[in-house]
Amino acid sequence: MILTDTLNRPLRDLRISVTDRCNFRCTYCMPKEIFGSDYQFLERSQILTFEEITRLARIFVRHGVRKIRLTGGEPLVRRDLHRLVSMLSAMPDLDLTLTTNGSLLAKQAQALKDAGLKRVTVSLDSLDDKIFKAMNDADFPVEKVLEAMDAASRVGLGPIKVNMVVKRGLNESSILPMARYFREKGYILRFIEYMDVGHTNGWRMDDVVSAAEIIKMIDAEMPLEPLDPNYRGEVAERWRYKDGSGELGVIASVTQAFCNTCNRARISAEGKLYTCLFAIHGHDFRDLMRGGATDDEISQKIARVWGTRDDRYSELRSENTIDLPKVEMSHIGG
Numbered sequence: 001m002i003l004t005d006t007l008n009r010p011l012r013d014l015r016i017s018v019t020d021r022c023n024f025r026c027t028y029c030m031p032k033e034i035f036g037s038d039y040q041f042l043e044r045s046q047i048l049t050f051e052e053i054t055r056l057a058r059i060f061v062r063h064g065v066r067k068i069r070l071t072g073g074e075p076l077v078r079r080d081l082h083r084l085v086s087m088l089s090a091m092p093d094l095d096l097t098l099t100t101n102g103s104l105l106a107k108q109a110q111a112l113k114d115a116g117l118k119r120v121t122v123s124l125d126s127l128d129d130k131i132f133k134a135m136n137d138a139d140f141p142v143e144k145v146l147e148a149m150d151a152a153s154r155v156g157l158g159p160i161k162v163n164m165v166v167k168r169g170l171n172e173s174s175i176l177p178m179a180r181y182f183r184e185k186g187y188i189l190r191f192i193e194y195m196d197v198g199h200t201n202g203w204r205m206d207d208v209v210s211a212a213e214i215i216k217m218i219d220a221e222m223p224l225e226p227l228d229p230n231y232r233g234e235v236a237e238r239w240r241y242k243d244g245s246g247e248l249g250v251i252a253s254v255t256q257a258f259c260n261t262c263n264r265a266r267i268s269a270e271g272k273l274y275t276c277l278f279a280i281h282g283h284d285f286r287d288l289m290r291g292g293a294t295d296d297e298i299s300q301k302i303a304r305v306w307g308t309r310d311d312r313y314s315e316l317r318s319e320n321t322i323d324l325p326k327v328e329m330s331h332i333g334g
């Protein structure tokens with residue numbers, strides 16, 4: 001049964017956050033001042049078990065979901081994640097992927113591949129150690145992330161996609177070196193406009209380097225031309241190098257909102273369904289499942305929530321929306 005929301009958008013894409021914890025403290029996502037040693041992360045009993053996640057995912061797939069991305073926090077800090085991957089990959093016709101900061105990927109890449117993971121996206125904001133460490137705030141070196149990408153590529157988790165958040169004054173100088181390096185490697189680099197997710201990162205419009213600015217900068221050195229999207233609702237706008245040496249993407253969530261085709265739902269680690277990255281409230285499924293709900297009851301609730309969805313935050317973003325309460329990115333995984 002295909003669901004559509006009040007703006008006629010189908011439900012196709014599901015992001016599942018498997019943990020709210022992370023071993024990085026990226027300043028734009030989990031700033032140390034807030035996510036410090038006394039921050040209360042979820043207890044183990046509060047987060048969904050692999051069995052609960054798989055049960056929910058199956059019901060979502062029956063409602064038309066074709067793509068599941070595991071995320072976090074950092075998904076690879078969740079013990080035995082490959083077990084969840086093998087439970088989910090047993091579902092046919094599902095595109096199963098994972099977004100990670102890469103810090104624990106080299107060791108787990110083979111187990112994840114064997115469990116049925118198709119591809120990975122690895123986040124990296126700079127090739128310059130000083131800038132990268134200032135951004136991850138965990139003293140983590142660039143080299144280890146690059147090694148993890150190569151390890152993932154070797155075991156067949158490619159083509160590797162690389163996510164780079166661009167924040168003015170921090171890492172614009174890394175745009176060209178990143179483009180050059182990943183063009184050479186054949187990995188697909190995607191530049192993400194810095195977003196006002198959560199309420200802890202101190203976002204200001206002035207800090208956003210627009211996708212148009214990024215494309216202009218790269219095009220001046222390595223000429224680019226636009227490519228058609230792979231499918232309707234793809235968030236990354238695709239560009240290819242005119243000399244045929246590969247492609248890149250820009251995710252212009254701030255300057256060119258794509259809410260009109262947004263077909264994405266998110267489940268937090270504690271089992272709440274969010275219909276927008278900027279939602280204030282989630283809809284509980286954990287207590288529903290633990291209270292003995294049947295699959296039909298869960299299915300009906302999904303249909304109810306999606307059927308009444310009218311979110312389009314990025315189209316409405318203004319100075320007045322910045323201070324609205326929102327869920328933290330580390331809870332629902334971007």
Ligand code: SAM
Binds near residue numbers: 022072192195
């Ligand atoms: N820990 C994993 C990682 O970093 O890849 C997965 C979770 S992370 C929240 C998912 C993606 O969201 C990452 O690529 C990250 O760079 C991006 N992200 C986090 N905060 C952001 C922000 N304020 N604006 C834009 N992208 C952001």
Ligand code: SF4
Binds near residue numbers: 025030
């Ligand atoms: Fe952790 Fe990813 Fe957020 Fe960075 S972006 S703090 S790696 S969850």
Ligand code: SF4
Binds near residue numbers: 264
């Ligand atoms: Fe989708 Fe909300 Fe982002 Fe718009 S703001 S694209 S509705 S997640």
